[in-house]
Amino acid sequence: MPARLIVSGVSKSFVMHLRGGVQIPVISGVSFSLDAGECVVLGGPSGIGKSSILKMVYGNYGVDSGQIIAVRPDGKMTDIASANARTIHALRRSTIGYVSQFLRAVPRVSARDVVAEPLAGQGIAREEALGRAEELLEKLNLPKALWDLPPATFSGGEQQRVNIARGFITSHPVLLLDEPTASLDAQNRQVVVDLIRDKKAAGTAMLGIFHDQDVRDAVADRIVDVARFSGRGEAAA
Numbered sequence: 001m002p003a004r005l006i007v008s009g010v011s012k013s014f015v016m017h018l019r020g021g022v023q024i025p026v027i028s029g030v031s032f033s034l035d036a037g038e039c040v041v042l043g044g045p046s047g048i049g050k051s052s053i054l055k056m057v058y059g060n061y062g063v064d065s066g067q068i069i070a071v072r073p074d075g076k077m078t079d080i081a082s083a084n085a086r087t088i089h090a091l092r093r094s095t096i097g098y099v100s101q102f103l104r105a106v107p108r109v110s111a112r113d114v115v116a117e118p119l120a121g122q123g124i125a126r127e128e129a130l131g132r133a134e135e136l137l138e139k140l141n142l143p144k145a146l147w148d149l150p151p152a153t154f155s156g157g158e159q160q161r162v163n164i165a166r167g168f169i170t171s172h173p174v175l176l177l178d179e180p181t182a183s184l185d186a187q188n189r190q191v192v193v194d195l196i197r198d199k200k201a202a203g204t205a206m207l208g209i210f211h212d213q214d215v216r217d218a219v220a221d222r223i224v225d226v227a228r229f230s231g232r233g234e235a236a237a
């Protein structure tokens with residue numbers, strides 16, 4: 001399977017401006033790649049740098065050194081580590097999707113529209129986008145009575161399911177999964193596992209963080225142990 005994302009020699013430290021500019025190294029020399037149709041899970045203890053890697057790949061955090069190459073649908077490559085904001089924005093539209101456990105609710109927009117919106121952004125007709133949104137909301141067991149309401153007042157688990165539907169609705173070739181099953185009940189966790197398997201079958205390359213061992217076992221093709229790249233030296237193999 002062709003590589004969709006290549007991370008090579010990536011290092012990151014944080015500068016604590018409120019503590020006199022002291023530098024805290026987090027990870028160093030992170031290297032792995034992600035092929036089409038596989039789900040790679042970032043492993044390692046709390047605080048080792050898993051979320052930081054995901055945020056660098058999505059372009060939220062800057063990269064101190066190294067490269068993060070994303071392969072776009074047209075086959076061209078972009079280095080996220082050195083890309084400007086406009087390029088990152090375009091990559092998020094065409095290439096890299098992100099599913100987190102938290103929904104940034106927009107006031108007065110219905111759950112159905114919140115889920116359909118990324119498809120509309122890709123030029124897909126509104127009726128088709130809304131139809132696919134409904135399919136996903138149904139799969140994720142969100143009561144129909146809620147579909148026309150804005151998610152701001154939904155329970156935490158209901159908001160999370162709206163967010164998961166929004167993250168899974170597009171066909172981005174690369175999908176980042178930031179604990180998408182955290183705090184879901186067993187039935188909905190299984191739905192997310194099934195959605196991930198469907199994406200794999202469709203050739204999507206996924207990079208995820210899952211603290212739930214059962215979910216990890218069910219979806220991971222490979223685990224990248226981030227402790228191997230600890231910039232602090234304590235866990236480096």
Ligand SMILES: Nc1ncnc2c1ncn2[C@@H]1O[C@H](COP(=O)(O)OP(=O)(O)OP(=O)(O)O)[C@@H](O)[C@H]1O
Nearest residue numbers: 014015024026044045046047048049050051052053
């Ligand atoms: N924006 C930031 N500013 C300063 N330090 C940060 C920032 N983001 C992360 N860190 C630090 O970097 C280290 C790695 O954090 P990160 O969230 O990537 O770990 P993690 O492996 O995802 O942990 P967990 O499993 O607990 O979520 C931590 O020591 C954290 O305090």
